[in-house]
Amino acid sequence: MNLFRSEERIEHWLGAREPGATITVTKLSELAHAWWGDHLAPDWRPRSREQNQAILGRLHLTGEFWRLP
Amino acid sequence: MDAVDLELRNLTYAKVVELGRVPAAAEVAVAAGCHPEEVVVGWRRLHDQHALVLSPATAEIRMANPFSAVPTAYRVHAADRWWYANCAWDAFGICASLHVDGQIETSCPDSGEPLSIVVRRQRPDNKRLLFHCLVPAARWWEDIVFT
Numbered sequence: 740m741n742l743f744r745s746e747e748r749i750e751h752w753l754g755a756r757e758p759g760a761t762i763t764v765t766k767l768s769e770l771a772h773a774w775w776g777d778h779l780a781p782d783w784r785p786r787s788r789e790q791n792q793a794i795l796g797r798l799h800l801t802g803e804f805w806r807l808p
Numbered sequence: 809m810d811a812v813d814l815e816l817r818n819l820t821y822a823k824v825v826e827l828g829r830v831p832a833a834a835e836v837a838v839a840a841g842c843h844p845e846e847v848v849v850g851w852r853r854l855h856d857q858h859a860l861v862l863s864p865a866t867a868e869i870r871m872a873n874p875f876s877a878v879p880t881a882y883r884v885h886a887a888d889r890w891w892y893a894n895c896a897w898d899a900f901g902i903c904a905s906l907h908v909d910g911q912i913e914t915s916c917p918d919s920g921e922p923l924s925i926v927v928r929r930q931r932p933d934n935k936r937l938l939f940h941c942l943v944p945a946a947r948w949w950e951d952i953v954f955t
Contacts (some may be wrong), residue, residue, distance in 0.1 A: 740895035740941050741881075741917045742925075749940045752918035759942040764925065764932045767939040771900030772930045775874050778905040779821055785809050785859065795945070808946045 742767075760804045770798055809857055816840065816850040817859050821872060825906070828889045830869050830877035858949055874901030881917075886910030896939050903927045 742764065743749045749761060762770075773794045777783055788807050795805045809817070819839055823831035833851070837844040848867040855862045861871035869877050871894050876882075882893040884902045886909070893899035896914070903910040912925040926933040943950075 740897045740939070742896045742914060742923055743918060743938050743940055744916050744921060744923070744936075746938060748916055748918040749938060752940075753942075756942070759940060759944065761938050761940045763935065764937040764939055765935050767897060768900045768927060768930060768932050771874075771897055772904040774897075775901035775904040776907070778874070778901070779825060781818065781822075783818055783821075784814070785857070804941075804944045806944075806946055808949070 760800075762800070766798060770794075770800070773798065809854075809859065813850060813853050813857070813859070816847065817854055820851075820854075820860065820869070824872050824875055828891070830872050830875055832868060874898030874905060881914050883913045884910055885913070897941075900927060900932075904930070 741752075743752065746761070749758075774791075792807050795801070795807075816836070820831060820836055823836055823839060827835070833844040833847040837847045840847065851860065851862055851867075851869065854860050860869055860873070862868070863870040863877075871877065874893055874897070876892040876894045876898070878892065880892045880894060882896060882899040884891045884893050884899050886903050887906045891902050893902050893912075896912075899912045899914070903912075909926070909928045912923075912927065914923050915921060916923055923934075923937065925937065
């Protein structure tokens with residue numbers, strides 16, 4: 740899970756490996772705030788798989804790649 | 809997660825914020841009023857529940873996500889401290905979990921070029937950067953250190 744300067748840098752870094760998923764850094768920040776925003780709350784409770792999947796879905800991170808086990 | 813594990817988990821994370829780093833078992837044991845081995849046993853249960861990640865070589869925490877206990881390529885300045893994040897997602901997660909603005913320092917894994925991102929009001933200043941996740945979500949926990 741890394742940051743890159745450009746799509747070309749990602750392709751060069753991947754080489755012969757199968758690509759994963761690429762999103763903008765703006766969307767990454769949205770995802771991180773939705774995912775981790777409650778993590779230090781004193782009343783934190785673990786989320787269910789469905790709740791986590793819903794966070795991804797709200798950011799349109801859908802499809803097989805983003806399907807949680 | 810039962811009440812005992814939840815209390816240990818939340819105490820561990822409270823110590824992360826208090827100390828500015830991931831705590832040792834002995835430090836959490838003092839706060840909990842128990843023996844360090846009891847903390848480690850509890851941490852093993854939390855590890856199995858993916859609530860934190862223990863080092864395979866020691867009885868200490870490797871990841872209290874989004875925080876890393878070991879130096880990484882993702883350094884984050886937030887809440888007047890420098891932290892290590894486990895990955896790019898977690899770097900933003902440190903700002904998110906602390907509810908503060910911050911600055912992320914890393915480098916492009918391909919070129920080695922330094923990358924610096926200021927996060928203000930949950931938004932990065934350099935919007936041209938891209939995030940690549942190599943491993944599908946279904947396999948993240950097969951090897952959480954490499955995703």
